[in-house]
Amino acid sequence: MEKTDGIGNENGSTEEKQSFKDGSICGYNSLHHLLSANLKPQLYQEVSRLLLGLNCGKALETIVPPESAKALSSKHDFDLQAFKFSADKELLREPRVVRVGLIQNCIALPTTAPFSDQKKAIFEKLGPIIDAAGASGVNILCLQEAWMMPFAFCTREERWCEFAEPVNGESTQFLQEFALKYNMVIISSILERDINHGETLWNTAVIIGNHGNIIGKHRKNHIPRVGDFNESTYYMEGNTGHPVFETAYGKIAVNICYGRHHPLNWLAFGLNGAEIVFNPSATVGELSEPMWPIEARNAAIANSYFVGSINRVGTEIFPNPFTSGDGKPPHPDFGHFYGSSHFSAPDASCTPSLSRYKDGLMISDMDLNLCRQLKDKWGFRMTARYELYADTLASYLKPDFEPQVISDPLLHKKSF
């Protein structure tokens, strides 16, 4: 249900336009809602074909979530969308269909509330959304980056480090119960405190198996130094490589937030055999929104795997204004985290996005056979010429590296 007619309404008043500060797109939940509300059905179909691609030659199918999940989404006011990526029927392999979920959410209490209350309120907010995923039969569920806290890394204040937890801490224990209850793999991105290594901090994804066990962890490889993303004040670049976790439902990996700007990061997870790579994120409109629908989709295409992209929602106001050395006046917030979580598939199709301003659960079935089918069709792995790039990289890393540039000999000749 949309809030206003947005600019689609010719009489759109100033008040209506003001309401766009809520994070909506001219009053609409998402770009796709804006288009479907304003284009004739035939035009919308054609725009969708170009915008979202085709899966097995058809528009992506939707699936109907169970009534219990729909009831939870109405009661707790979160967006709920469900789709299905198919693959071609094979003669020798059975389809390998898994149901995957992504959760996006805003924080639950102001950042000025006691930390324990903030964390508890986020747990309480997430419970019904995870229940909806469980009721829908989701096999693998991924939460957003540092879901258990406000994204306070803009502030550079040390007190936010108190939110950090060991891999087997409170947040993991909270999710382990759901994993066990719903026979679900859960990927939980937390601020980690590594007790055994001098209590250092990391930005870490914990992989919880469908028996409630901890399968392993991965630490964020690339730390942003852009805009207000002052994360390097808090933790260092990860030391866990590019692990792929073999779970009951397929081989999965996690490329945490800013790592999505690094094509080699995506590649490495692919080389290790990932079939689904999750990108739990926290990013804001002004900085990255034009990149958001492109990077994950490109990674899915180039590496012949599925990608699940998740971004938090809302504007988080911090008690003390901060600056980031970019000449901007002190400000108390990052800007708007624009949600828009979605899935991308190796055949270049993708789902529409979840809301730009509301909590949400995005579900999709995906037949993992599609990964190999796309490798066979496009041959990106076979044509990759890795040895050329290995040579270039090895040479680039040497201190005496010189770029391979052949200059036009006439370029520096004096003309008479």
Ligand SMILES: NC(=O)NCCC(=O)O
């Ligand atoms: N959390 C995080 O790494 N954000 C960086 C900004 C971006 O990559 O869009």
